Amino acid sequence: MNKRKEFSKLNLLDRFLFDEAMEDSENMKTVLDIILGQDIPLKSAPHSEKEMRTLPDNRQVRLDVYAWDDDDTVYDTEAQKEDTKNLPKRSRFYQAVLDSNLLPPGSVDFNKLNRAFIILIMPFDPFGKGLYKYTFRMKCEECPDLVLQDDATRIFLNCHGTHPEMVSPELIELLHYMEKSTNEVAGSCTSQKIKLLHQKVCQIRSNKKMEAKFMRAWEEREIERQKAFAEGQEAGITEGKNDLLKSQVKKKLEKNYSKEQIADMLEEDVTTIEAIITELQSLAY
Numbered sequence: 001m002n003k004r005k006e007f008s009k010l011n012l013l014d015r016f017l018f019d020e021a022m023e024d025s026e027n028m029k030t031v032l033d034i035i036l037g038q039d040i041p042l043k044s045a046p047h048s049e050k051e052m053r054t055l056p057d058n059r060q061v062r063l064d065v066y067a068w069d070d071d072d073t074v075y076d077t078e079a080q081k082e083d084t085k086n087l088p089k090r091s092r093f094y095q096a097v098l099d100s101n102l103l104p105p106g107s108v109d110f111n112k113l114n115r116a117f118i119i120l121i122m123p124f125d126p127f128g129k130g131l132y133k134y135t136f137r138m139k140c141e142e143c144p145d146l147v148l149q150d151d152a153t154r155i156f157l158n159c160h161g162t163h164p165e166m167v168s169p170e171l172i173e174l175l176h177y178m179e180k181s182t183n184e185v186a187g188s189c190t191s192q193k194i195k196l197l198h199q200k201v202c203q204i205r206s207n208k209k210m211e212a213k214f215m216r217a218w219e220e221r222e223i224e225r226q227k228a229f230a231e232g233q234e235a236g237i238t239e240g241k242n243d244l245l246k247s248q249v250k251k252k253l254e255k256n257y258s259k260e261q262i263a264d265m266l267e268e269d270v271t272t273i274e275a276i277i278t279e280l281q282s283l284a285y
Contacts, residue, residue: 004218007211012178013123016214018079019048020204022065027200030193034174041070073115080122084270087126091118091154115151123159123179132161224265249276
């Protein structure tokens, strides 16, 4: 059985703690306020791990934390620990699925689409430019001053930025704290908002019921991993670990799991799973 990370040592970039902490409206508001540099009054409590799909048979997407503000702006905020090498297109897919669920069936007025933000927070630089914050909005190549005004914004946050002059000190403190949510890091922060956030994170980590919930979630993933291993053995895999892993991945794909979910179940790097999926797809043609 794989070693489970201690609950008390989870950081906010660990999906379980991030989801649980951000279901608290005050915590979610704190994070959005600092990232966007303005007051974001949330309409209702955020939802974690919200499943969305356009049609029953289509690829599903699980949004880490999904929230609305008083102006009906939608925020999807994701903690992304692994560099899956596909974040630009993944964020595009998130945006498409998000938009497809915002208009009621039969609606023909696309101007009613809500303003939307896709925010991904990660402990690596997705674009290699050394920025803490990369904000993308549609513009015209021929006329750069012409903004498309489709009200869609995608933000990529890098905990390891090297240009502090381009963002607020409070955002840098938040990113450092999210990667290492410790007493030491919180104590070094000047932001009172982050100190209050840390107090609530500590309350979650000291909650025995929450720890039990984390253990159940981990055990369920471990059972799935062991089940996948057993399925591979039953299939008569004899050509070593790589063939076994391919068999496990194939079975999970047939059950419509995403590559991120498969990597989590099998305790493998997402890039390894992605390479296997590519190989399996090439063999199918």
